[in-house]
Amino acid sequence: MSSHFAIDVPNSLIERGARGDMRAFEQIYRLFERPVYTLALRMLGDADEAQDILHDAMLQLFRKLGQFRGDAPFWGWLRQIAVNEALMRLRRRGVVETVDEMPEPVDGAAALPEHQRDLERALNRLPQVTRSVVWLYHVEGYSHEEIAESFGKSVSFSKSQLARGTQKLRALYEAPLAQVAYA
Amino acid sequence: MPDDRFPTPLPDDDRDLVSALRALPLETPKHSVFAELERELAHASAAATMSPRRPRGAWIALAATLVAAVVGVRLFHLPSGDVGAGAAPPSADTLALIAQSQQLDDMLATLDARSVPIDAESAMASAELEDLIGLTDLQLNAVRRDDEAQALWSRRVDLMSRLAATRAGRSFDTLSDNGGASLRNASYRID
Numbered sequence: 550m551s552s553h554f555a556i557d558v559p560n561s562l563i564e565r566g567a568r569g570d571m572r573a574f575e576q577i578y579r580l581f582e583r584p585v586y587t588l589a590l591r592m593l594g595d596a597d598e599a600q601d602i603l604h605d606a607m608l609q610l611f612r613k614l615g616q617f618r619g620d621a622p623f624w625g626w627l628r629q630i631a632v633n634e635a636l637m638r639l640r641r642r643g644v645v646e647t648v649d650e651m652p653e654p655v656d657g658a659a660a661l662p663e664h665q666r667d668l669e670r671a672l673n674r675l676p677q678v679t680r681s682v683v684w685l686y687h688v689e690g691y692s693h694e695e696i697a698e699s700f701g702k703s704v705s706f707s708k709s710q711l712a713r714g715t716q717k718l719r720a721l722y723e724a725p726l727a728q729v730a731y732a
Numbered sequence: 733m734p735d736d737r738f739p740t741p742l743p744d745d746d747r748d749l750v751s752a753l754r755a756l757p758l759e760t761p762k763h764s765v766f767a768e769l770e771r772e773l774a775h776a777s778a779a780a781t782m783s784p785r786r787p788r789g790a791w792i793a794l795a796a797t798l799v800a801a802v803v804g805v806r807l808f809h810l811p812s813g814d815v816g817a818g819a820a821p822p823s824a825d826t827l828a829l830i831a832q833s834q835q836l837d838d839m840l841a842t843l844d845a846r847s848v849p850i851d852a853e854s855a856m857a858s859a860e861l862e863d864l865i866g867l868t869d870l871q872l873n874a875v876r877r878d879d880e881a882q883a884l885w886s887r888r889v890d891l892m893s894r895l896a897a898t899r900a901g902r903s904f905d906t907l908s909d910n911g912g913a914s915l916r917n918a919s920y921r922i923d
Contacts, residue, residue, distance in 0.1 A: 551754040571770060578766050583758040590759050604765040608867075609860060611773060637857055641894050668752050687750045719749055 552689045553584040554624040563623055567614040574611055581607075581624070585631045588689070592635040592681040594673050602638060606631040628689065632699055639677055671721035679714040686711050772867050823878050829885035836892035840899065861895040 558577065565573035582603065589602035609630050617626055672680060678700070685691040686707070691699075696707040822830070868888045872881065 553758055571773070575766055575770075578769070582764065582766075583760055586761045587759045596762065599759075600761050600763075600765065603761055604768065605864070607765065607769055608772065608864070611769070612863065637894070637898075641897050664752070665756055669756065672753070684753070687753050715746060715749065719746075722749070 552624075552628070553587060554581065554628045554689070555622075556580055556584075556624050558623045560619070563614065563617060563619075566611070567617065574614075577610070578607055581627055584624075585627070588628065588631050588684075589635050591672070591684045591688075592632075592677065593638060594677060594680065598638060602631065602634045606634045609634065629699075632685070635681070636699060639681070642677075668722055671718055674721050675714055675718060679710050679717070682707055682710040683714040683718060687715075776867050823882065826878055826882040826885055829882060829889055832889050833885060833892055836889065836896055839896050840892070857898050858895060861891055861898065865891045865895070 558580065562573050562576060566577055585606050586599050586603045589599035589606070590596060593599055593602065606627075610627055613630070617623065672683075675683065682696055682700075685696055685699075686693070693704045693707040693711070696702075697704045700706070865888060868884055868891060872884050872888070
C-alpha cells in the first residue's frame with residue numbers, strides 16, 4: 550500500500566476520541582495532519598485551500614467519530630472524509646478549467662530534488678479533476694469503481710480521465726527535460 | 733559518470749511514473765489548525781450543553797437574525813470600559829458581508845420553499861455545511877472586535893454560498909433528471 554494514510558490507529562484511541570477526549574483527538578490529528586493536507590494539496594493544487602480542507606475534514610472527523618464502526622480501516626474512512634471535502638470544494642468552484650500557465654511550485658517544492666520538483670509542476674498543470682483521478686488511482690490505490698462513486702460519475706469517466714491524465718502527465722513531465730536536453 | 737546537471741529522465745513505462753508519484757514526499761501545512769479546531773469544538777460543546785438543538789432550517793434563520801442583531805448592538809453600543817472598549821463600529825466591509833449573508837439566507841429560503849427533493853449525498857453535504865454555519869454563528873455570538881467579526885462573517889458567507897450552490901445544483905439535477913452528475917459543470921478538457 551503506497552498511501553501515506555495507511556497508519557494503524559489503536560482502537561482504544563479511536564474510542565477515546567469518540568467519547569470526546571480532546572487529547573485523543575489531538576493524537577489522531579497529529580498522525581493524519583500531513584496525509585490529509587497532502588491529499589488536499591494534490592487534488593486542489595492550492596496551499597490555502599488545502600489548509601481549509603485540513604480544517605474541515607478534521608472537524609468532520611471529530612463530529613463523526615462516534616459513527617465509525619470499524620468494519621474498514623480507520624485511515625481509509627478518514628481518507629474518504631478528506632476526499633469528500635476536497636470534492637465538495639471542487640464542486641463549489643463549478644467550472645474546472647485547464648491550467649495553461651506554469652504555476653509557482655507548491656510549498657516546499659523548492660527544497661525538493663529537481664526531478665521531483667518537475668513532477669510536481671507537471672502534476673499541477675493537469676486539470677483539477679483529472680489530477681485528482683490520477684492521484685487517487687495511482688497513489689491512494691482507489692479503484693475505478695470507488696473513484697466513479699466519489700465523483701458521482703461513471704466508471705468509464707474514471708478510466709478515460711486516468712488514461713488521458715497519465716499520458717498528459719508524462720508529456721508535461723518529459724517536456725522540460727527535452728527542452729533542457731536540446732537547448 | 734552521470735551528469736548531475738539534468739533531472740533524472742523518466743522512463744517510458746507507466747510503472748516508473750507511478751513510482752515517481754508515490755515517492756513525492758508528504759507536504760506540511762503552513763500551520764497546525766488543531767488549536768482552531770479545539771476552540772470551535774469547545775464553543776459547540778458549550779452551546780449544546782446550554783440549549784437544545786433546533787431544527788436546522790429554523791436554527792439557521794434564527795441564528796442569522798440574532799447574530800446580526802447581537803453583533804450590531806455590541807459593535808455599535810459597547811459601553812466604555814467594557815472588554816470591547818475601543819472597538820470600532822462595524823466597518824463597511826463587515827456590513828457588506830452581513831448584508832451578503834442575509835441575501836444568501838433569503839436565497840436559501842426561496843430554494844427551501846421550492847421543496848425539491850434532494851438525494852442522500854446532497855442532503856449529507858447540506859447538513860454538514862449547516863453544522864459549520866452553526867459553529868460560525870456561535871463564534872459570532874462571542875465576537876467583540878470588528879476584524880474578528882469580519883473574518884467570521886466572511887466565513888459564514890463562504891459557507892452559505894456553498895450551501896446555496898449545493899442545494900441549487902441538486903435542485904437543477906433533480907429537475908433536469910440529470911442522474912446526480914456531481915460535477916456537471918466540469919467543462920474541462922485535455923488536449
